[in-house]
Amino acid sequence: MDAEAPPEQPERLLQPGHPLADRAANETLHGFEQAFRQRFERLVPVLKELHATQHALSFPERARELIAESLGFAAPAALLDDAWINGLDTRALYLHGIFELFEQVVNGYWAGRDDLVSEAERATAYFLDCDFHEVDISPCSDGRLLGLRRFILRLPDLAVRTRSHAGALFDVEEDVRYWTRRELLRFREGQPTTADVPSRYLKIAVYHFSSRDPAHEGCMAHGSNERDAADAALRQLRSFRQAIENTFCCGASVDTLLIGVDTDTDAIKLHVPDGETRMSLYRYVDTAVLYRQTRELPEQEASLRVYQALQQAIAQQGWGRGKGEPHEGMLRLITRLLLNNLSQLDYVARYHDGRYADGGHRERLILVGHEVEEMQVRNFAYFAHLETLEEGGPGLDVGVEKIFRKLNTERGLPIPVVVHYRYDRHVPGSRERVEKRCRRIRRVILERYRELVDQGLLGCHMVIRDKQSGSQLERLAA
Template sequence: MTQQPFRRSRLGAPRLGQRRAPFGLGAPKGPRGVLGAPQVAHPACPTLPERNCRHPLTDHEANRQLAYCEDSVTERFDRIVPFLKDVTALPRDGELGERIQDLARDRLGHGFDEALLADSWINGPDLRGLFASATFEALNAAAKQFGRKLEDQKNDALSTSNFFLDCGFHAIDISPCSDGRLKGLMPFILRLQPWSFTYRKAYAGALFDVEEDLRQWSEVELRRFREGVPNRADEGSRYLKIAVYHGSSSDPNHEGCAAHGSDERKAAEAALDRLHAFRQAVENTYCCGASTDILLVGVDTDTDAIRVHVPDADGDISVHRYIDNAYLYRETLNLDRHAAHRAVYDAIREVNETDDWGRSTSGEPHDGMRRLIATLLVNNLSQIDYVTERHQGRYPAESIGHAERYISVGDGFEEVQMRNIAYYAHLHTVEENTNDLDVGIKIFRKLNVSHGLPIPIAIHYRYDGRVPGARERAAGRARQVCNAIRARHSELDDEGMLYFQLSVQDRPSGSEIEEVSQA
């Protein structure tokens, strides 16, 4: 059977209030663009760059705070290469080590381990070692900054938990692609505050581990049954699994998802297949009474506008049935707040009334799902404005593609969530998920190695301090994975192109990050 092209809404659709195809849908007749079609104007705000767009539902104070956080973090990383260039200009004499230390404290705000500089006056400065060490220092500083931010957001987290429970969800499990451009998914793109029952694990191509997620589901349900946390097992709420894929509207054939060859259609279908497999696994293992919902979300990483594939009343999803938030932004830009809110809910209702390929015969999703989707769409309107205000609607060319600073391996630094700060490979052993790791190494061969810079790899595992011996086992796992990466990519290791930082951290968010030795 010939596959139909991946469709999206027309930017020139009739105004709200007129009879038209639902957001993101329409009759299959006539030419349509895809998310990855090159566009001259910003898809949400065609007046850019002549004038700014400001949506009536944008949270400008949140945008201001996020901008400050992003700038303060990226600045630490951006200082590193200029610092190294200045190091190369220093005279090579007996005081070179001291000069490097003084320059580092002035430019980077920290010094280096004396062992790294001890022989610099003889052999010249170890630029690769300085680069990796400075990168890890910037990472650790960012982790502390985000940790303090999480502490300040405890009240917001309580409000978030109440909202999710009101929507009928006792747990939210999100698996985005591990691409660094989605690293800021939670605090920036979706604007979801942290909650103890929100789980985030990234995988190449959003191809999450079904067995691992089934174990996570079992732990959540057991705790509900034994402790009544976050609610009792008989209260009829649901476990929600979300997969997030991505594409590029500026360069769809090269800057889409590397794990799917920049084919956005394949990325969406593959993520949906995993969602179906997870739901089927729960039902097969724990019978049909085990309530799970699934949701598929796409992100245009050039603008951060999302596409939400709205489930029908049976919880089923189609890759052809979705709301394009860039289009929704444009359609509601000149409305007042009340009318714009109403338009968001109208879009959710109408999307399941289409006669297009994504047609549903069962109607709208349940009320809680509608409320959650509406919140994601409204939150993302602020992010569209954020990109508009800071980058004239699209990220600049140097960050349209990959621009990650390090590879994060293991459980990741959940505190540090920001665009292009890291490529994430979730694994407990190299053998279990070589694809994620190899994709990351391939990306960094182009980003760093081609310019003579090494690949910084931060291996980080969480442990439960209540469990005897947990910390020691986590540290041992970090060393084991480090040695396995060295062996798998021995050519890079022999060339001195792999640098590692190993660390562990107790489970509670914001806990101290403890560096461990590599031996």
């Protein structure tokens, strides 16, 4: 048998029409996804047309018009005016186009979305109802998890913190510092609960795998091995909890949750914590199985089956055996996550034929620095959360060397890198410091990948903005 051939594909994995799916939400999400994709899809055809017509006398004028009309931005004059000398620099134009479109989708995201704040408030109230005052998610940087919050788990934009790291190997020290800040807010301002309320901090780590081609399309940071990816994420969660318990005594602790995502279908493996909040790689609910078992049931019966699936996981014997059931709030939250994901599976069944056609990587750009919550469409960007390049460098290398080499540079297409950081306009000097940092990071990136940069195969764009959600990007000139 040929080891390289992907395993046989069953006709269609998931059928649409699940009784528990939120169809109205699915329609809204589909509209959002379509608009997002269409915007980027116009770029390459326009570049091809420009390339084909670059020798015409009136080229610069016609090019300007075509770009403005079809893509909605202005191209650098020199690029078009000088095309007659050495030919049109399509690589530079491609980079410019991706950066412009990126700014368009980010800046346009909040228009007409006044509902976001109330949506977040409702979610925060719901989390508190589940005894959590903070939900903090660390997924892998892989672009196929970009839709994690909005699509796969259906959590509101502003209610949860998300930080992506290659292989879900989040920075324990940095996250302990964040936890400390959140606890301090509870003490000083009673936000979102006062310190005497026994609510908890929830840390979620998200690894991923591929059901269609497990040996090749899993997590790059873990050699495409699902077990390694899950095990590493679970260890990281344990280290995080240990760090907090050891640093802050007096019963300081956090709840943790491990979730695996099948990047072909968006189905999740939700690892159910036991009564001592511990998880096992062998104790989980698989929503792909649950979806198939419940799709043809009446609504009430389907709900009951979701509950039963959880109880079965909790009562599991053998390797995955745990000690008792999780606390009531956790049980409520994970039930909600399972239901939310069933809606997503219905979405994938309805709009993507039950499984994504782009099983592999199709990212358009690499985002470095702070999260961009507006980019939540699957496979659009590789996210490298980065505080310093010493720590974040290896994660960035996975993106540049492993993912984009095949996607872009081997074909001669450049890698667009966007450096994005936030400042706090209430803090004097914050903007200047962040601007400096942005420039420093850009310099180091250009240095690190000098060979690619010299061939025009990597370009770096800088943007900063105020840390408040909904603020517009401010472009920094190189």
